[in-house]
Amino acid sequence: MSIKLRLTILSFLQFFIWGAWLITIGAYWFQTKHWSGAQFGAIFSTMGIASIFMPSLMGIVADKWVNAEKLYGVLHLLGGAVLCTIPLVTDPGVFFWVILLNMVFYMPTLALSIAVSYSALKSQGLDVVKDYPPIRVWGTIGFIVAMWTVSLLHIEKSASQFYVAAGAAFVLGVYSFTLPKCPPQSANTSSQSLVEILGLKSFAILRDRKMLTFFLFALLLGGALQLTNAYGDTFLHDFDQNPAYQGTLTVRYPAIIMSISQISETLFILAIPFFLRRFGIKQVMLFSMLAWVLRFGLFAFGNPGGGLWMIILSCIVYGMAFDFFNISGSLFVETQTQPSIRASAQGLFMMMTNGFGAVLGSSVSGLVIQHYFTDAGGNKDWHGIWLTFAAYALVIAVLFVFIFKHKHEPQQMESTYSEPALAA
Incomplete structure (x- = not known):
């Protein structure tokens, strides 16, 4: 073999x-x-x-x-x-x-x-x-x-x-x-030293204002990823409580519907080189944030009946939302850090997204949903939940436009990005 x-x-x-x-x-x-x-x-x-x-x-x-x-x-x-x-x-x-x-x-x-x-x-x-x-x-x-x-x-x-x-x-x-x-x-x-082995030396790059800003946004978007992982399948299952949607494909096989998101990932990976060379990292990451707005917003208005197209489109948009930030973000770290700390800087990026970002998104969303969008009978206001998540992503996108400063350099893209990377 x-x-x-x-x-x-x-x-x-x-x-x-x-x-x-x-x-x-x-x-x-x-x-x-x-x-x-x-x-x-x-x-x-x-x-x-x-x-x-x-x-x-x-x-x-x-x-x-x-x-x-x-x-x-x-x-x-x-x-x-x-x-x-x-x-x-x-x-x-x-x-x-x-x-x-x-x-x-x-x-x-x-x-x-x-x-x-x-x-x-x-x-x-x-x-x-x-x-x-x-x-x-x-x-x-x-x-x-x-x-x-x-x-x-x-x-x-x-x-x-x-x-x-x-x-x-x-x-x-x-x-x-x-x-x-x-x-x-x-x-x-x-x-x-132990500090170098643990990758703690990479924290020195946070003294740079641009890098600090980038990692803070990485943390915030890491929280958005957990929202869709945690509640997407549950959201589709809850339609089973509505007699109008019982027996529909979405209610019977919600995980299959959600898997469109992962299929979309594999397709958007192929589009990343074009978008990076044409628009630059900042614009691509902004596209990702706007895609998160669409991801949540389409869920807010979708249903297994006439609104099924919104649910499917939301799953397709997920590929852009996930890949465009994670892959382009990893590339940004690669191009903006010294070779001696690039590996640990990538670890810091993952720590912010899958570590602190995941904890923030999971913990805060659970409390917010329980206190503001769940009635005494345990029923959830999914419309309000997804609109709140969409507003969260939109605020991040607006702040990103005005706070994050980075100039697109096409020649740098050509020299450092020749093959599409694959995210988890």
Whole structure:
């Protein structure tokens, strides 16, 4: 079996695990367990909390003591074991800690999967820039297949979704031990201080006003991503309570409808080079923010009947909203930081979006929805919820236009961006 095929399997399973429950956990929480919306917001903050410290910590372990592919496998086996215990939890407070433990094991595998793949490709003399993107796209496909699997099996509201994810985690955990060795590179870190190893040196770039502004907006948009992940599937499920929409395709297979968002991601990736060269990073990031406004606004007025086109269009727009900020934002960091701290600066970018941004978006949205948009019977005013989220994204976009200062330099785009990158 070729190394490319072996890494394709790795990428597919890596995101299949996440896709099996990430989008549908809301339906399980609200419609099966009937737990509080405020507490649910905290559930989605777990991936942010884990992202703040675990990737760096596990990176040190892989750099100094343990083969990356073995550490990667162990983390997936532990994560699979935790996923198996989730259906046994009957208290929402305990549920938070169990999900957090699962995220502690899962989130560092995102970075380790890249490290293992890069190492394996280089060991075979292959070009990482050319050969990795076609491999990574199978991760998005794995996420989509997982969503379709859960939806077609009608287990979106069932604890069985966690067993599906656990099964994939166990398979990947065992499979990882068969991958090419990725030994510790202690020689690269032995002369570094703890501050440098942890990537804390990159915080020095925040002294630059432009970079500080950029990272603050990264944090705010990181919160927007969690809003759509946490509540999109639940929103579609709630239409089942309306007799006019019972039995519609959207209500029967909401995860499949939501998977259009991930399909859109793979398409918008291909458009990024054109937009970056034509408009520049600031404009592309602004397009992303306006796309978030449309994403939420279309949800506010959409329905499974005559408004189905709005829901589908919202899912299509999601590809621009997600990709245009995450990929162009990563490129901005690449072009604006010194080579010696680029890796840690990218880590800081991920910390702001998937770490602090995720915690902010999940926690605050849960409280706001519970206190302002949920009645005594537990019914949610989805129209008001999505309009509030749209207003949030619009305010960010307006502030971004006036506060963030950056001049587009086409020649810099040409020299640093020649291949489309792939986001998670």
